[in-house]
Amino acid sequence: MKFGVVRFPGSCDDVDALDAATLVGDAVPLWHAERDLKGVEAVVVPGGFSYGDYLRAGAIARFAPVMEDVIEFAHEGGLVLGICNGFQVLCEAGLLPGALLPNASLRFVCRQVELEVLDPDTSFTRACARGQRLSVPVKHTTGRYYSPDPVHALLRYAPGQNPNGSQDDIAGVCNEQGNVFGLMPHPEHAVDPLTGSTDGLRIFESIRAEIDDRVVA
Amino acid sequence: MTELLLSRHRELGLTDREYDLIVELLDREPNGVELAMLSLMWSEHCAYKHSRKLLRRLPIEGPHVLLGPGENAGAVDVGDGLAVAFKVESHNHPSAVEPFQGAATGVGGILRDVFAVGARPIAVLDSLRFGEPESSERSRYLLEHAVAGIGHYGNSIGVPTVGGEIYFEESYEQNCLVNAMCLGLAPRERLIRSAAAGVGNVVVLLGALTGRDGIGGASVLASAELGEGDEAKRPSVQIGDPFSEKKLMECCLELLDRELLVSLQDLGAAGLTSASSEMAGKGGVGIDIDVSRVPLREPGMEPFEIMISESQERMLCVVEPERLGEVAKVCERWETLAARIGEVTDSGQVRVLNSGEVVGDLPVEVLVDKCPTYELEPRGGGPPPAADALRANAAGSGPTAPRDSLLALLRSPNIASRRPVFEQYDSIVQSRTVRRPDEADAAVLKLPDGSAIAVSIDGNGRRVACDPRRGAAEAVYECAANLACVGAEPLGVTNCLNFGNPEKPEVAWQLTEAVEGIAEGCEALGVPVVGGNVSLYNESPTGAIFPTPVIGMVGKLPDASKAGRLGFLREGDAIALVGEFEPSLNGSELAKLQGEPPHGPLPDTESRFVRDAQRIVRMGVRSEALHSAHDIAEGGLAVALAECCLAGGIGATVELPGDFELFGEAAGRAFVVSGPQDRLTGFQTIGRVGGQDFEIVGRLKLPITELSGVRDGGLRYA
Numbered sequence: 004m005k006f007g008v009v010r011f012p013g014s015c016d017d018v019d020a021l022d023a024a025t026l027v028g029d030a031v032p033l034w035h036a037e038r039d040l041k042g043v044e045a046v047v048v049p050g051g052f053s054y055g056d057y058l059r060a061g062a063i064a065r066f067a068p069v070m071e072d073v074i075e076f077a078h079e080g081g082l083v084l085g086i087c088n089g090f091q092v093l094c095e096a097g098l099l100p101g102a103l104l105p106n107a108s109l110r111f112v113c114r115q116v117e118l119e120v121l122d123p124d125t126s127f128t129r130a131c132a133r134g135q136r137l138s139v140p141v142k143h144t145t146g147r148y149y150s151p152d153p154v155h156a157l158l159r160y161a162p163g164q165n166p167n168g169s170q171d172d173i174a175g176v177c178n179e180q181g182n183v184f185g186l187m188p189h190p191e192h193a194v195d196p197l198t199g200s201t202d203g204l205r206i207f208e209s210i211r212a213e214i215d216d217r218v219v220a
Numbered sequence: 221m222t223e224l225l226l227s228r229h230r231e232l233g234l235t236d237r238e239y240d241l242i243v244e245l246l247d248r249e250p251n252g253v254e255l256a257m258l259s260l261m262w263s264e265h266c267a268y269k270h271s272r273k274l275l276r277r278l279p280i281e282g283p284h285v286l287l288g289p290g291e292n293a294g295a296v297d298v299g300d301g302l303a304v305a306f307k308v309e310s311h312n313h314p315s316a317v318e319p320f321q322g323a324a325t326g327v328g329g330i331l332r333d334v335f336a337v338g339a340r341p342i343a344v345l346d347s348l349r350f351g352e353p354e355s356s357e358r359s360r361y362l363l364e365h366a367v368a369g370i371g372h373y374g375n376s377i378g379v380p381t382v383g384g385e386i387y388f389e390e391s392y393e394q395n396c397l398v399n400a401m402c403l404g405l406a407p408r409e410r411l412i413r414s415a416a417a418g419v420g421n422v423v424v425l426l427g428a429l430t431g432r433d434g435i436g437g438a439s440v441l442a443s444a445e446l447g448e449g450d451e452a453k454r455p456s457v458q459i460g461d462p463f464s465e466k467k468l469m470e471c472c473l474e475l476l477d478r479e480l481l482v483s484l485q486d487l488g489a490a491g492l493t494s495a496s497s498e499m500a501g502k503g504g505v506g507i508d509i510d511v512s513r514v515p516l517r518e519p520g521m522e523p524f525e526i527m528i529s530e531s532q533e534r535m536l537c538v539v540e541p542e543r544l545g546e547v548a549k550v551c552e553r554w555e556t557l558a559a560r561i562g563e564v565t566d567s568g569q570v571r572v573l574n575s576g577e578v579v580g581d582l583p584v585e586v587l588v589d590k591c592p593t594y595e596l597e598p599r600g601g602g603p604p605p606a607a608d609a610l611r612a613n614a615a616g617s618g619p620t621a622p623r624d625s626l627l628a629l630l631r632s633p634n635i636a637s638r639r640p641v642f643e644q645y646d647s648i649v650q651s652r653t654v655r656r657p658d659e660a661d662a663a664v665l666k667l668p669d670g671s672a673i674a675v676s677i678d679g680n681g682r683r684v685a686c687d688p689r690r691g692a693a694e695a696v697y698e699c700a701a702n703l704a705c706v707g708a709e710p711l712g713v714t715n716c717l718n719f720g721n722p723e724k725p726e727v728a729w730q731l732t733e734a735v736e737g738i739a740e741g742c743e744a745l746g747v748p749v750v751g752g753n754v755s756l757y758n759e760s761p762t763g764a765i766f767p768t769p770v771i772g773m774v775g776k777l778p779d780a781s782k783a784g785r786l787g788f789l790r791e792g793d794a795i796a797l798v799g800e801f802e803p804s805l806n807g808s809e810l811a812k813l814q815g816e817p818p819h820g821p822l823p824d825t826e827s828r829f830v831r832d833a834q835r836i837v838r839m840g841v842r843s844e845a846l847h848s849a850h851d852i853a854e855g856g857l858a859v860a861l862a863e864c865c866l867a868g869g870i871g872a873t874v875e876l877p878g879d880f881e882l883f884g885e886a887a888g889r890a891f892v893v894s895g896p897q898d899r900l901t902g903f904q905t906i907g908r909v910g911g912q913d914f915e916i917v918g919r920l921k922l923p924i925t926e927l928s929g930v931r932d933g934g935l936r937y938a
Contacts, residue, residue: 012463012467012555019649019651022651054463056376111371112644113643113647140648142375189648192649197654197666198653199648
């Protein structure tokens with residue numbers, strides 16, 4: 004299968020996401036200014052500071068030409084994964100409910116945290132077990148999730164691990180259709196035992212398994 | 221006109237004798253544009269006029285050196301066709317005036333130095349010094365905002381901040397230190413020099429618009445003492461925009477990948493003036509620059525302002541005329557402005573034009589080579605005059621029971637956990653970080669072939685104040701010791717010499733001795749200095765800072781998967797001491813807690829013992845005989861052991877001779893290691909890992925939960 008990783012000016016974790024996706028499939032970069040998804044089967048909107056995060060995190064990136072295609076792709080049921088800044092972009096684009104607010108500490112925080120899988124029956128978590136713990140790092144200033152309405156949370160910070168004051172310890176949510184997923188932790192930074200953990204691979208493996216099933220179907 | 225200029229040159233920081241020399245060299249009076257340019261190029265910051273002779277003492281040759289001092293950054297060969305470029309630089313005075321932007325642009329500047337040689341920045345470290353945070357609100361403010369500024373820039377640009385150090389001493393109260401170090405990775409053959417070449421080639425300015433920020437930063441801020449009324453200097457501090465730099469960096473790296481540039485140079489202190497003179501000087505050519513072609517952020521800028529502006533996020537490059545179209549395309553893709561502002565000539569002059577009219581015309585040689593260098597007049601050697609009296613007053617104060625001393629040390633700002641600081645930095649972006657802060661004594665970054673590089677930054681002003689020569693050598697030893705603890709062998713050193721006013725004999729002595737110490741340390745370990753920076757005039761009305769040479773060292777280990785850790789790992793492992801260790805309380809953290817001023821002498825260890833100890837640890841880590849390794853530094857053996865317990869989350873029991881100086885220091889020479897008993901035969905074992913207490917039999921016993929609570933709370937202000 005083929006992943007596409009969006010590259011905005013100011014994306015920082017795009018290469019990391021490409022490398023992580025390459026562990027389970029093929030991966031190509033998608034340039035922000037081009038309306039071409041290159042036939043990919045899943046899109047990753049990576050971390051970083053797109054357009055400097057000026058104005059508000061993710062607020063400008065949602066208007067990038069490539070995002071028009073990503074939104075269309077999502078509306079057609081394509082799998083879209085937003086990590087950190089990508090999560091912020093997907094919320095700004097209206098593909099995910101809620102918003103990311105400044106951390107309760109008002110500071111950037113980089114820390115390995117424990118996550119709990121709330122729902123393993125989705126395209127993004129099917130390689131996990133219910134209640135499974137995943138060790139994955141966070142690194143952000145604007146990661147406090149907030150939604151006035153009930154949401155479908157797939158991951159939450161384990162008790163005592165919430166790094167930013169997120170509502171109900173929510174670490175990642177998906178849309179009602181279940182094909183768009185955003186999370187603040189960085190699964191692409193948890194794919195190599197040398198650099199900390201391999202638990203983040205479960206997310207990429209889930210996407211791979213989902214796409215494989217779809218092809219067979 | 222002459223009268224006006226005479227008073228003007230003093231305002232710009234030139235002495236009357238220097239001005240007279242300029243007139244003699246030019247055989248005429250310089251005009252306003254030329255005087256502005258010369259005042260910067262002849263500033264301490266750009267011309268190293270008080271340190272240049274001294275720096276010749278440093279060893280600069282070694283088998284791995286690819287780029288040495290004089291380039292934008294030094295570089296060493298790390299094998300597999302790859303080079304690591306690195307450099308440390310100070311941004312002290314801007315940070316003292318405006319800590320957030322000062323520290324942020326310090327990071328921005330050192331990143332540009334590294335990608336200017338064609339290397340992709342892969343890691344940042346920083347070395348910070350502030351006044352006492354317990355008693356000084358200003359120090360807490362500077363700490364908070366400098367840390368935020370470093371994080372803002374490094375995090376936003378996607379370069380991990382993997383390590384660093386912070387110390388607090390009253391001598392830095394008015395004059396904080398912010399030194400930033402950057403490492404970059406490049407294919408060996410892509411390293412590029414800054415020498416301009418090819419008469420008729422085009423000079424292109426890349427990146428941000430040029431504004432009035434940072435006018436005279438190098439001369440006004442960096443080359444004079446801080447004092448009252450520094451608020452007026454705020455306009456001399458530059459403003460950073462990491463988003464612009466991110467695009468500029470990607471743009472430059474792609475231009476180099478496509479081999480479109482003849483040479484590349486960053487614009488730092490003294491802006492276009494320095495960049496054009498340096499490029500012309502190194503290439504033995506001349507450069508014409510037309511200031512009317514420089515894209516400006518504000519209208520009505522004078523030619524001299526354009527030539528010396530220190531606006532950030534700009535680079536200067538030389539391009540062959542037929543490549544201009546391709547260059548423009550790459551720049552457009554990265555939304556980076558590229559302006560053709562001049563050309564390479566054979567005149568040997570830097571000519572400044574304004575819409576074709578010559579407004580300045582100076583020989584390159586006068587700009588870069590003719591600044592007079594000064595002999596230092598060192599005088600000193602004894603402890604500071606008031607030391608004895610202070611010591612008499614201080615005697616008997618501070619904790620005395622070992623248990624209380626340990627808790628007081630772990631709580632003290634110089635030893636307390638750095639977590640509140642390093643958690644504000646992204647330490648993992650780019651996916652190379654094998655050892656994050658607090659996991660090991662040095663940061664470890666993996667390379668594509670399975671090997672890794674290790675890096676550490678160190679310096680202890682209190683120890684150097686005690687004994688500049690041994691203190692400076694100790695900083696080199698400690699850096700190498702940190703590398704040994706992860707299994708790495710040193711390849712190269714960069715240094716930043718932060719000192720007071722070198723025209724004062726005591727400071728001149730400190731500087732001379734410290735450079736000698738660095739040279740001795742580097743020679744003892746066989747590691748060359750590949751670059752660095754000098755920051756003088758770090759003084760305030762209350763006096764000079766502690767002499768603070770900061771050493772950055774890069775090393776290599778063959779197998780990233782065997783990188784060492786500092787924490788005790790396994791119940792039942794033996795704990796051993798490695799090294800000739802004669803700890804002394806002189807200049808120690810405990811002595812500081814007891815109110816003692818720094819005084820020497822520091823222990824003098826034969827260099828072969830240092831080398832041997834480091835080799836034993838390095839080999840032990842590489843062979844996996846050792847499960848943990850940690851060098852004994854601030855707070856001595858007791859603190860080192862406590863740190864190993866805390867990092868591993870497991871206790872330890874050790875037995876030591878009754879008269880052993882638990883808190884005595886001798887950094888860089890001795891280590892606490894642990895490993896399976898049967899692999900530590902021949903080692904001097906002192907105890908065992910296990911339990912939930914840290915115990916030194918007969919001296920102290922504390923639950924590790926209590927130790928961690930105390931240590932974690934020590935730096936809560938950050």
